[in-house]
Amino acid sequence: MEEKIKIYVSAEVNQILQKDMQLFEFFKKDHSLNKNAFLNTLIINYYESYQNNNSQIFEKIKSVLQEKSNCQANEIGEVAFAILKSIREQADNLEKEKYDQTLSLKPTKASRKIIEYIQNFLLEQMTMSQYFRDLFASYCKLPQDKREQIIFKEQVEVIQEAIGSKRKLYLAVKPNFSKKQRDKSKHQHIVSPYIITGAKEELFNYLLAEKDGKLFSFRLSRLEKVIMRNEELHFSEGAEKVFAKMIEYGPQFAFDEQDGQEICVYLTEEGQRSYERMYVHRPKAIRVEGNHYYFDCSQNQIMQYFFRFGSSARVKDPKELAAQMKEKHFIAWKRYERQGK
Template identity: 30%
Template sequence: MTEKYKIYLSEDIKTRLTNDAELFEFYKKDGSVNLNAFLKILIVNYFDQYRNEKEKLLNSIRQDISNIISISDKDSEKLADRIVNTYLKGDFEKAEKSTAITLTVSGESYDIIGIIENNLLKDSSLSGYLKDMFVSYLSIPRSNREIIIFKDIQKAITTAISEKRIITFSTTTSEKNTTFTVEPYFIAPSKEEQCNYLICNDVRAHIPRTFRISRLTSIFVTSADFIFDDTLYKELQDRALRSPQSVSKTVQAIVKMNSFGIRKFKVVTKNRPDLLKKEGDLYYFDWSELQLEEYFKRFGRDAIVLEPKSLRERLKKYYNLAVKAYTY
């Protein structure tokens, strides 16, 4: 069964939900953001958590009201519900014009909408109930929101970690028909991107790897066990604390910056490597080479890598290719 519903949201709520859909790579075939597909997953994966947390809050408020004043259970329930719906919605309910979106549901999301309509609306509309659910979702840190949207993947990884099982999967960014076989060690959040990364050991290549949770597909927990390496675990933890986006070995790097580079280093904070020491215009780092490359690509001539030679050559190649592209 498929059904369509009109849902009214403020522009701010719609924009933030669309931003999540884009970050978590929900796209249509034409490359546009697929907000409807994202909202269907949100409803399915967050419904139970939202309903249970709201019920706990309402019960707590009812109990507090009953303890303070003499009031019937029915009246305390109404008052508690009014408190939640009136005062606990944060800044999302500013006098902002609403915009309508068409939500098309089917399968599990259709069933959940039916449950909401038949049991949970009380004095509110379906649009109001879903809007409140979306507001609640957006109040959660983004790294936790990613876990909600990719709950099945996170659950499979957690199971594999606890049982020390090898897993296989593909990714949305790898070449077609590429499958990874890894020993999963833990999941680490990134403060800058607010995403979660699977930190693991590649069984075939025998090297540590990291994968963003939202980019994993076709994940499968095999029956094969692996021997948990405590030394590797501690090493990976140390690297993940620095930057879970890359757990490759670190390099000793020296970068010479002019005044513009120094200024950029202060303000470009996303994925910025930790500074080991500074001597005049020379900046020293002990960091992942890949992360250093990605970070300093944004600096151009304002930051020149002196060491290591491998990193210097990679950036030279990057800029040479850019020059060739702009020449024609």
């Protein structure tokens, strides 16, 4: 199968797919979106789960028919299939005008055999375009962190195997486009993996791991290559307790050496309203005393979250963190002044 397959999807599905291509960094060398690579990866990694879900629905319909209908045993499968087909056709009639976005899929060497298998055995009187449209729509209904696990299924499986086998991992992390670092060793790590966990906002998944006595947080979609090694993993004393904190407060914020001190932030009334309203990356307060909020999270999380508050939030303790926040605001003010001239 060499020809391209045209797939007609809704604007909403197309938007989610395009967004995932960007978030999960499917780019060509010229930094344009590599749509074909993404769609083929999605099909390879998701078609089995999608097909299993359809089979479960089919079996459920058969079960209901066996209990509630007068169908003969040899007719139940045929009737169940007819019901499924009718549901699909009805959905098409209701939403046909919405399928106005076109995706072009060219099978790759990795996906060709799978797509041929789908064409020969799984279509069940559907066209290829209809099958993939439904598959993409099913994928897009999932939370973003679940979609990330699908796209990076290979990495997830290797990581889970290493954790289960208590083995270390080699990680190759994608370099940032904006930071051209020639030293490839900065993007390569030998780590002891602890867990894959999702952020509270259901946005991304993170691998929590230890390397040379330091704790790290790696975003799943940034792991270009993952290889299990023969070395047995090892965690330093107290590491699991810190990992538990990272899971609770936000796995994207690794704990550094200065972390572990109680943090106090003073919030004005406006700051308190912002704290209640701004959910993303919000640290959990361990107690509140009037306008003073106390935290036990990483200092990096405090910096990233409360910097947006401006004068509505002031770090009181520890003093080193207060000085860092003040310096960050001062630098931002200087840039603002320069741009205004």
